[in-house]
Amino acid sequence: MPKGNPPPITPAAFQVLLALARGRAHGYGIMNFVSELTDGSVQLSPGTLYRTLSRLAVDGLVEEAPDMSEDQPHDARRRYYQLTARGWEAAAREAELIRRLAGAAAEAGLLGRQERSA
Amino acid sequence: MPKGNPPPITPAAFQVLLALARGRAHGYGIMNFVSELTDGSVQLSPGTLYRTLSRLAVDGLVEEAPDMSEDQPHDARRRYYQLTARGWEAAAREAELIRRLAGAAAEAGLLGRQERSA
DNA sequence: TCGAATATATCCACAACGGATACAACGAGA
DNA sequence: TCTCGTTGTATCCGTTGTGGATATATTCGA
Numbered sequence: 001m002p003k004g005n006p007p008p009i010t011p012a013a014f015q016v017l018l019a020l021a022r023g024r025a026h027g028y029g030i031m032n033f034v035s036e037l038t039d040g041s042v043q044l045s046p047g048t049l050y051r052t053l054s055r056l057a058v059d060g061l062v063e064e065a066p067d068m069s070e071d072q073p074h075d076a077r078r079r080y081y082q083l084t085a086r087g088w089e090a091a092a093r094e095a096e097l098i099r100r101l102a103g104a105a106a107e108a109g110l111l112g113r114q115e116r117s118a
Numbered sequence: 119m120p121k122g123n124p125p126p127i128t129p130a131a132f133q134v135l136l137a138l139a140r141g142r143a144h145g146y147g148i149m150n151f152v153s154e155l156t157d158g159s160v161q162l163s164p165g166t167l168y169r170t171l172s173r174l175a176v177d178g179l180v181e182e183a184p185d186m187s188e189d190q191p192h193d194a195r196r197r198y199y200q201l202t203a204r205g206w207e208a209a210a211r212e213a214e215l216i217r218r219l220a221g222a223a224a225e226a227g228l229l230g231r232q233e234r235s236a
Numbered sequence: 237t238c239g240a241a242t243a244t245a246t247c248c249a250c251a252a253c254g255g256a257t258a259c260a261a262c263g264a265g266a
Numbered sequence: 267t268c269t270c271g272t273t274g275t276a277t278c279c280g281t282t283g284t285g286g287a288t289a290t291a292t293t294c295g296a
Contacts, residue, residue: 010282010283011129012284013283014219018219018222018223018228021223021226021228022225022226026243027243027244028243031243037219038215038218044285045285045286046244046245046246046286046287047245047247047248047284047285048283048284048285049244050244050245050246051246051284052284054245055283075242075243075292075293076291076292076293077242077244077291077293078242078243078244079243079244088228091223091228092228092229095220095223095224095229096229097156097159098216098219098220098223099220099223099229100155101132101155101216102216102217102220104136105213105216106213106217107140108136108140109139110136110206110209110210110213111210111213111214111217128251129252129253130252144274144275145274145276146273146275161254163254163255164255164256164275164277165253165254165255165256165276165277165279166252166253166254167275168276168277169252169253169276170252172276191262193261193274194260195260195261195262195274195275196274197274
């Protein structure tokens with residue numbers, strides 16, 4: 001853990017952390033996850049994706065995972081990443097902020113009255 | 119409406135739109151609203167705030183409101199803003215995206231099981 | 237074995253941002 | 267009424283984040 005104070009989480013960084021919160025993944029997989037989750041309205045460009053990943057790794061929020069191919073035929077190009085403990089905490093903090101913004105948006109009437117259950 | 123295609127909404131821009139969705143407000147008021155809503159974890163700097171406001175005005179998402187002092191003694195420095203129809207739509211689109219991210223975060227277990235009601 | 241798709245990485249120009257600075261207008265008190 | 271601290275808006279500058287293009291290597295299917 002190179003730093004003691006929490007580094008700021010950029011929008012792209014949160015997308016990456018959110019994807020990794022569901023389990024380890026490789027860059028391309030993260031890209032596709034984000035695109036599908038947001039119906040294509042958010043698309044991480046390669047430049048942003050890999051730069052964000054390496055910055056998160058330097059900051060100690062993410063670390064490279066050994067491999068995992070149990071069902072896959074193994075692809076030497078792929079590099080898998082997973083959250084560290086600090087990464088999980090940072091993602092949780094940011095998620096809480098997002099949740100609050102969504103709540104405020106609902107109060108303001110920006111979200112059509114819809115179920116907020118899972 | 120100077121543009122036909124929707125301009126991208128930056129994080130700071132969404133904070134401003136969200137504040138204005140609750141009613142017309144002036145710059146300083148928006149600043150304080152955002153700061154209080156997020157417990158100070160998000161603070162719009164003057165540079166970002168006023169630059170964002172003028173860009174939103176140019177894009178036709180926000181417009182200057184005449185005044186409103188009914189209880190206030192009237193302060194000539196204040197400039198009030200309100201959402202346009204396009205601004206409301208853009209804010210609603212972005213709010214929907216935020217809501218989806220919050221949902222994904224909850225599914226991933228990032229948010230401790232808590233009530234998602236108001 | 238050949239070509240298309242997958243996957244990672246880097247470079248460059250531009251946009252967004254934070255912080256500093258400046259300045260005008262208001263309010264309270266001497 | 268004069269001064270002074272606060273409120274409120276505006277602009278400048280250096281840094282950071284981003285998108286898009288490009289390059290390159292590996293895998294897979296025909």
